[in-house]
Amino acid sequence: MLNTMRIKRLPPGQSWVEEPMVYDIGPVPPARLEDYRLRLSGEVTKPIELDWSEVQALPRTHVRRDFHCVTTWSVRGIVWEGIPTRILIDRVSVAPDVRWVLVRCRDGYSTDVPIDAFARRDALLADRMNGSILAPEHGAPLRLVVPCLYAWKSAKYVEELEFLSERRPGFWEQRGYHDRGDPWREERFRANPRGTKEAGA
Numbered sequence: 082m083l084n085t086m087r088i089k090r091l092p093p094g095q096s097w098v099e100e101p102m103v104y105d106i107g108p109v110p111p112a113r114l115e116d117y118r119l120r121l122s123g124e125v126t127k128p129i130e131l132d133w134s135e136v137q138a139l140p141r142t143h144v145r146r147d148f149h150c151v152t153t154w155s156v157r158g159i160v161w162e163g164i165p166t167r168i169l170i171d172r173v174s175v176a177p178d179v180r181w182v183l184v185r186c187r188d189g190y191s192t193d194v195p196i197d198a199f200a201r202r203d204a205l206l207a208d209r210m211n212g213s214i215l216a217p218e219h220g221a222p223l224r225l226v227v228p229c230l231y232a233w234k235s236a237k238y239v240e241e242l243e244f245l246s247e248r249r250p251g252f253w254e255q256r257g258y259h260d261r262g263d264p265w266r267e268e269r270f271r272a273n274p275r276g277t278k279e280a281g282a
């Protein structure tokens with residue numbers, strides 16, 4: 082009885098691993114806090130640019146969430162700390178017809194995230210992971226974490242959040258990966274979502 086009531090924790094097609102594997106499209110860009118800027122742009126009333134001290138002054142949160150990469154590994158219970166995405170949405174007054182957030186990163190990576198997933202209470206811009214300052218290869222100084230989607234949407238080395246009413250596909254989305262990427266629906270690829278095409282993301 083108890084067993085049948087257990088909530089399934091691992092999304093379909095995934096396997097547990099102990100540590101997240103570092104996945105990067107290129108070399109890890111250096112994190113220089115003195116010239117760090119976070120830009121919030123697009124369809125907003127008040128576009129802003131924040132330096133590192135302004136980022137640090139924002140309200141903070143922490144979450145513990147599983148992390149699912151589309152290449153089929155999942156890591157249990159990573160603790161992320163940082164700024165809730167909702168704070169940033171309020172700060173710039175995002176227009177009501179915004180549907181997507183295009184995230185741009187210092188390594189040239191980008192990803193587009195549906196606004197409902199981006200705005201969830203467990204989504205954040207993290208500067209700490211499992212109790213320590215984010216390691217360079219995990220996205221320092223600041224990475225997006227959207228735990229309800231595959232990990233390719235959790236962009237590292239974030240520089241800009243552009244709020245859009247019309248979708249603009251990011252790096253992996255231009256290469257056939259799913260617009261949304263919900264691991265529970267196995268939204269891996271746009272065509273043939275559960276396909277066996279070799280996963281790069």
Ligand SMILES: Nc1nc2c(c(=O)[nH]1)N[C@H]1C(S)=C(S)[C@@H](COP(=O)(O)O)O[C@H]1N2
Nearest residue numbers: 101102103104105106186190219232237282
């Ligand atoms: N800027 C940037 N962010 C990125 C990537 C990348 O190549 N560049 N790779 C993505 C992919 S495919 C995954 S699985 C996760 C991996 O996070 P990790 O390297 O911290 O384990 O980062 C995502 N964010």
Ligand SMILES: [Mo]
Nearest residue numbers: 150151233282
């Ligand atoms: Mo990934």
